[in-house]
Amino acid sequence: MNAAVRAVVRTAIHRGAEVFAIFEGYQGMIDGGNGIRPFGWDDVGSILARGGTVIGTFRSTEFRTREGRLKATRNLIERGIDRLVVIGGDGSLTGLDTLRQEWPGLLDELVANGDITAELAAQHANLIIAGLVGSIDNDLVGVDSTIGSDTALHRIMDAIDALSSTAASHQRSFVLEVMGRHCGYLALAAAIAGGCDYVLIPENPPAEGWEDDMCQILRTARARGRRDSIVVVAEGATDRAGNPIRSEYVRQVIEDHLHEATRTTILGHVQRGGTPSAYDRWASTWLGYEAVKELLNPSVPGEAKVIGMLGNDVVRLPLAGAVQATQRVPDLIASGDYIGAMDARGPSFNELDAIFSELTKPARFVAPDGAKRIAIIHAGGLAPGMNTAASIAVRLGISRGFAMVGIRNGFEGLRKGDARDLGWDDVEGWIGSGGAELGLRRAVPTPEDLYKLSRSLEELRVDGLLVIGGWNAYQAAYLLHSERSRYPAFRIPIVAVPASIDNNLPGTELAVGADTALNVDVASIDMIKMSGAATTRCFVVETMGRYCGFLALMSGIAGGAERVYLNEEGVELGELAYDVAWLQRSFAAGRRLFLAIRNEEASDSYTTEFMGQMLEGASNGNYDVRTHIIGHLQQGGEPTPADRLLAARVVSTGLRRMAQALEAGEPDGWYVGLQFSKITTSPMSHMMDDMDVRHRRPKKQWWMQLQRVLQAVSDQPGPRRKKTR
Incomplete structure (x- = not known):
C-alpha cells in the first residue's frame, strides 16, 4: 500500500496537482x-520499503450511513477535493462508488443547509474516483494480482520452507492454515510452490470422503520415502455441505488415520506484514501512477474505474461491475456452482489447480514400457527456478506417460552422452532449491559439435528435447531445429522453456529466475540505502542483465532510485554532467541520499567506477560516494514463489505441446512463454524475428514503458532536464 501511496502523491505533484492524504480510512474523511x-514530495520519501500503510486504515461504520457520507463530502469540498484514489478491498470500493453516485445529491443538501455555497458546489459538481485493490487474498475478479498478495505469498513460503525442514527431521505432518475467506489463491499457490501434498480451498470444496483421499495421498508419499507432509488449508475452506473445514479437524484426521504426530500452524496476520516484495513495489507504483492518470484524464468520463494488473499490464475495469463479480463468488460457492466459482478466478487459477492435482494425484509414478523418451537439458547462465522447472517436468512427464531423461552439464554433456534416466523420486526436494542439479554450461554448440550431438540423441533414444535456460539455450535449440534436414536425430519436437535472470528471451514477458534476481537486487538496495542513513551519501549500484534493462529499471522503481542508466537508452556525457550539477544543487539544498542504478552494459566507456569517481570529484565535500556491484548473488538463492509458479506453468504447457507433436508425428520446435497472462507457444522458426540478436534482447520490451513511471516518482519538479529521446 505504501508504494501505491508514494506513487499517487509523487505522480500527482509531478503533474501539477495538489495532494492531500486522508488518514485512518473513511473515518478521517x-x-x-x-x-x-x-x-508533499518528501512526506513519502522513505516509505517504499515499509510494510503496512503510513496513512492508516480503519473500518468506518459511520461511512456506511448517508449522514457520515454527508460529513465526508463537506470536509472534502472545504479543501477543494473532488478526485479520490482509494486503496482497499471490495467493501472500501463499494463505499467509494456509493459516495460517487450520491455526490450531486449530497452537494445539494450541503447547499440547502448553508454549509457550502452554490458556487463552490458548482466548481466541484462531480466526484472522479479510481480504486486500487489492496487485498492479500488476491480476490478481485478480472485481474491476476492485487496489492499485497505477492508479499503474503512470500511470508507463507518462508513458513513452509521452515516447516519442511522441521517436518522432515521428525518425520511428521503439518497442517498449515493461511488466509483466504472466499478465495483460495494463497493456499493453492503456496501448495504448488512449496511442494505440498494436499490443499483445501473455498472455490472447490472436496467431495464426500475427502479425508480418506487426503490420507491415501500422504500414505503413498510416505511409502515412497518422503519424510515430511504438509497440508494447506484456506481459512474459508468448507465441505460440499457448507460446513467449515478447520485446520484442527484436518490434523485430527491425519493422526487418527496415519497414527502419526501432526502439528497445526495458523499463520494469521503474519501474512499481512513485513517488507513488501519487489513485485508489490513496482506493480503498486505503476498502479498508483495510472490511478492519477485516470483522475486527471478519465478513460471513460462519468464511469468509475478500478485499476489492476493482468499479466504484466495495467487494466481498467468498471468499478461497480468488478466489485459485483467479486462479491458473487461466495454466492456461487454457497449454491454449489463450483465450476462457476473456479472460472470466476480466471484461467491461470484453474491452470494451477490442474497442475497441483496432477502432481499430487498423478496418473502413474513410473513410465510405462515403451514410453517416448523426453530429455531435459539446461544451458546458458544459471537462473533460480531451474530445479523447479526440471522437477515438475519430470513428474508431469511421467504422469503423462513419458520416460524422462536428464542430460548433465548442458550441451557439452549431451555431446559426451552424459545422461541418466530420472524417476519420480529422483527429483524429491528440487522444487524449492536454488542452483541446477543437472548442471549446465554456457557454451552454444558449434557446427562441429552437431554430429556428436546427433549421435548422442540416437544412442539415448531421445524422442523429444526440453531445453530449459537462457539465450544461449535458445540459440542451441534453434541451431538443432535448423539442422533437421542434415541430421535425422534432430527431427524431434524441441521445446525451449525460459529461465534467465536477464529476462531477455523472445515470446515471454517474464523468464523463470527474473523475479528472484529482482528480489535479491531490491533487498541489496534496501541494505545499501540503510548503510547511508546516518550520513549524506550517493550510491551507484550495478545490476546484471547484459544488454537488457529489466533488472536495472525494475530495481530502480522498486528500490526508490532517482536515476537508472540503461543500455537501451545509452549514456551521454552531457547527460551525466547535468546529473552531476543537479546532484550538487540537490545536496546543497538538504538532500541526504541519492541512488543511481546502472545496468552492467549501459555503456562501455562510462563504467560504474567511472560514474562513482565523477560524482565523488564533484561533491565538494557535501556528500561521499559508494559504488556497489551486486554480481552473482542475483543468480543464487532459492526461487521466489512467483518463479516457482511460472516454472510450473511453462513446463506444463511445454510438455503438452510436446505430447501433441509426438502424437501427430510433428518434429518441429517451439518456445514457451507468458504473454498477456496466458502461457503460449511460438514456432521456433520465428524466434530470430522476435529478437534483437546483436543485443540479446527482444525487440519488444514491455517494461520500457515504465520509464515514464520512474520519472514521475523520482524527478521532483524543478529545473532538472528530462530525456527527450
Whole structure:
C-alpha cells in the first residue's frame, strides 16, 4: 500500500496537482481536521520499503450511513477535493462508488443547509474516483494480482520452507492454515510452490470422503520415502455441505488415520506484514501512477474505474461491475456452482489447480514400457527456478506417460552422452532449491559439435528435447531445429522453456529466475540505502542483465532510485554532467541520499567506477560516494514463489505441446512463454524475428514503458532536464 501511496502523491505533484492524504480510512474523511492533510514530495520519501500503510486504515461504520457520507463530502469540498484514489478491498470500493453516485445529491443538501455555497458546489459538481485493490487474498475478479498478495505469498513460503525442514527431521505432518475467506489463491499457490501434498480451498470444496483421499495421498508419499507432509488449508475452506473445514479437524484426521504426530500452524496476520516484495513495489507504483492518470484524464468520463494488473499490464475495469463479480463468488460457492466459482478466478487459477492435482494425484509414478523418451537439458547462465522447472517436468512427464531423461552439464554433456534416466523420486526436494542439479554450461554448440550431438540423441533414444535456460539455450535449440534436414536425430519436437535472470528471451514477458534476481537486487538496495542513513551519501549500484534493462529499471522503481542508466537508452556525457550539477544543487539544498542504478552494459566507456569517481570529484565535500556491484548473488538463492509458479506453468504447457507433436508425428520446435497472462507457444522458426540478436534482447520490451513511471516518482519538479529521446 505504501508504494501505491508514494506513487499517487509523487505522480500527482509531478503533474501539477495538489495532494492531500486522508488518514485512518473513511473515518478521517468524516472527522476532517487533521484527518485530511496536505502531502508533499518528501512526506513519502522513505516509505517504499515499509510494510503496512503510513496513512492508516480503519473500518468506518459511520461511512456506511448517508449522514457520515454527508460529513465526508463537506470536509472534502472545504479543501477543494473532488478526485479520490482509494486503496482497499471490495467493501472500501463499494463505499467509494456509493459516495460517487450520491455526490450531486449530497452537494445539494450541503447547499440547502448553508454549509457550502452554490458556487463552490458548482466548481466541484462531480466526484472522479479510481480504486486500487489492496487485498492479500488476491480476490478481485478480472485481474491476476492485487496489492499485497505477492508479499503474503512470500511470508507463507518462508513458513513452509521452515516447516519442511522441521517436518522432515521428525518425520511428521503439518497442517498449515493461511488466509483466504472466499478465495483460495494463497493456499493453492503456496501448495504448488512449496511442494505440498494436499490443499483445501473455498472455490472447490472436496467431495464426500475427502479425508480418506487426503490420507491415501500422504500414505503413498510416505511409502515412497518422503519424510515430511504438509497440508494447506484456506481459512474459508468448507465441505460440499457448507460446513467449515478447520485446520484442527484436518490434523485430527491425519493422526487418527496415519497414527502419526501432526502439528497445526495458523499463520494469521503474519501474512499481512513485513517488507513488501519487489513485485508489490513496482506493480503498486505503476498502479498508483495510472490511478492519477485516470483522475486527471478519465478513460471513460462519468464511469468509475478500478485499476489492476493482468499479466504484466495495467487494466481498467468498471468499478461497480468488478466489485459485483467479486462479491458473487461466495454466492456461487454457497449454491454449489463450483465450476462457476473456479472460472470466476480466471484461467491461470484453474491452470494451477490442474497442475497441483496432477502432481499430487498423478496418473502413474513410473513410465510405462515403451514410453517416448523426453530429455531435459539446461544451458546458458544459471537462473533460480531451474530445479523447479526440471522437477515438475519430470513428474508431469511421467504422469503423462513419458520416460524422462536428464542430460548433465548442458550441451557439452549431451555431446559426451552424459545422461541418466530420472524417476519420480529422483527429483524429491528440487522444487524449492536454488542452483541446477543437472548442471549446465554456457557454451552454444558449434557446427562441429552437431554430429556428436546427433549421435548422442540416437544412442539415448531421445524422442523429444526440453531445453530449459537462457539465450544461449535458445540459440542451441534453434541451431538443432535448423539442422533437421542434415541430421535425422534432430527431427524431434524441441521445446525451449525460459529461465534467465536477464529476462531477455523472445515470446515471454517474464523468464523463470527474473523475479528472484529482482528480489535479491531490491533487498541489496534496501541494505545499501540503510548503510547511508546516518550520513549524506550517493550510491551507484550495478545490476546484471547484459544488454537488457529489466533488472536495472525494475530495481530502480522498486528500490526508490532517482536515476537508472540503461543500455537501451545509452549514456551521454552531457547527460551525466547535468546529473552531476543537479546532484550538487540537490545536496546543497538538504538532500541526504541519492541512488543511481546502472545496468552492467549501459555503456562501455562510462563504467560504474567511472560514474562513482565523477560524482565523488564533484561533491565538494557535501556528500561521499559508494559504488556497489551486486554480481552473482542475483543468480543464487532459492526461487521466489512467483518463479516457482511460472516454472510450473511453462513446463506444463511445454510438455503438452510436446505430447501433441509426438502424437501427430510433428518434429518441429517451439518456445514457451507468458504473454498477456496466458502461457503460449511460438514456432521456433520465428524466434530470430522476435529478437534483437546483436543485443540479446527482444525487440519488444514491455517494461520500457515504465520509464515514464520512474520519472514521475523520482524527478521532483524543478529545473532538472528530462530525456527527450
